[in-house]
């Protein structure tokens with residue numbers, strides 16, 4: 828009895844690529860530092876993240892003397908600072 832030689836018929840896709848789309852999985856949007864730069868260039872220390880994080884500026888109060896802005900951590904939303912915009 829002789830074993831018949833078998834052809835390997837499994838397709839050879841590049842590792843890490845999906846056979847359907849042929850593209851690597853999409854990156855998470857939070858891993859693109861360029862988006863943060865356009866929002867706010869300043870980094871403020873966040874007590875929750877324990878690191879200086881990009882901030883989002885939010886208008887908190889409109890006062891006769893100026894606008895009070897609050898800075899929120901982009902990662903967790905913790906308030907990391909505030910400023911008054913004197914007019």
Ligand SMILES: [Zn+2]
Nearest residue numbers: 873876900903
């Ligand atoms: Zn944070």
